[in-house]
Amino acid sequence: MDNPESRHSIPAIPDTADRPADVVAPPAAALYLIPVGMSEAPYADVLPAGNLAIVRGIRHFIVENLRNARRFLKRCDPGADISAMTFHELNRHTDLSEVAGWLEPLRRGEPMGVMSDAGCPAVADPGAIAVAVAQREGLTVRPLVGPSSILMALMASGFNGQGFSFHGYLPVSDSDRGAAIHRLESESRRHDMTQIFIETPYRNDRMLRVLADTLSPTTMLCVAADITDPRRESIRTCSILRWRTMIAAGEVESLDKRPAIFLIYAGAGESVHQSKEKTPVGHRHKSSRRR
């Protein structure tokens, strides 16, 4: 359980981003999972410099959207020769039987990259199927560090980070959505777990009102919008009672068309302020050093 950093002396911040593109050696053959920005934040604020060095050495990409991927690559490396690269689009229009064929360069020993339009690929975004194919064949998969609105919202909510669930989108119909919200609240209470979900941005304001009307007054709700955006980021945790008051007083800024994450916590009432270490299917345990 000791910290490996204590056993090694590591020099401060070698800046791989400053190396010119033409001296970057290609990275080892692997399927690199490449996070991209999800706001107007400068890349230096949300992506490690080391990612950019890796990206510059990759010529074959699986991407959610071709245009957005090219823009990202040009911003990483204004001198990049996009025409020398190959791209496959992986999104809801893709014939998934084609994906296995796309990994041919990786099988030959060339590095490949997977990118979605924003944030981390394969988490609430396309990419998992390409990873699954690589894993099935024993090819190396390397996730890179980058922004995840789900993880960052959880960090900033103040809710239980020892147990949590992400559910994607809730149902759209009123009755199904109401039932889903009640189910999440009851699961949060019973298992002491933070419940996380998303909504399409133009329905965010409606979702907030429905949550305020549906949940118990003592349940805690965090709404995280525009995460990483230097000007617009807003992450607010309150009880449902307080949200109702703020909504009635017109004190809640609109979430319309803003990317947002919703988090519900009903676990043990005030325990979010009293305890930091709970597990739903276990018991208390000494905390791990390296998460």
Add this chain to the structure above:
Amino acid sequence: MDNPESRHSIPAIPDTADRPADVVAPPAAALYLIPVGMSEAPYADVLPAGNLAIVRGIRHFIVENLRNARRFLKRCDPGADISAMTFHELNRHTDLSEVAGWLEPLRRGEPMGVMSDAGCPAVADPGAIAVAVAQREGLTVRPLVGPSSILMALMASGFNGQGFSFHGYLPVSDSDRGAAIHRLESESRRHDMTQIFIETPYRNDRMLRVLADTLSPTTMLCVAADITDPRRESIRTCSILRWRTMIAAGEVESLDKRPAIFLIYAGAGESVHQSKEKTPVGHRHKSSRRR
């Protein structure tokens, strides 16, 4: 749903890390959630340069362990005057009634930082209570980007990233642990959700054997060890049947004392290779642009 990057021209990679420490303006007053490295990887490979500029402007910290925090700060800024900083330790020995008092500098308008020993604070690590206090008082909370072994393991597993749960530690006793493993497998199957948990590093090898003995042959298991470590990272997804064969053949490298994440997926059998968009409490929906 359009991508904001398309509406703005942003210069490539301004490198804030290269600014000398003495010209860095203090960041805005907020509780900054500061990820730290979790392996021997150079910081430039796992932390955005912008984080370091923020860290250099903070003088008041809430940390999991004082010694590790000082080492991190010295590595971020070798010229840092640690003696001019204040630190409070937030871990399982802390009297939690003291935490609210620690935020006094933030209430006065000074930025503060929260750090755990590795990875992201407040997710499977201490920190959430300090965040909860700040949120309760309406103080600004700003999560920074950094490595999370949970998120990175999920990305690299090839499992469902549209629905997942993290459970912390499973019970230690054989019978309770076995029951918990069966419960996770059945929840994964019923709700099509990836189930994620951790183990204390010296028990990892035993956990892997128990999982191989307990789960159904067709259930998929991903074991992710030493994430971000340039030499030792290993992320491997196989069916339980295949894990059993590899264990019997002695083909599985030891996980002893290595930080590891375990992920189980039993959702719709082969669907991990067939589909990328499923939600447990909803229905299929067009994918969001900005996760």
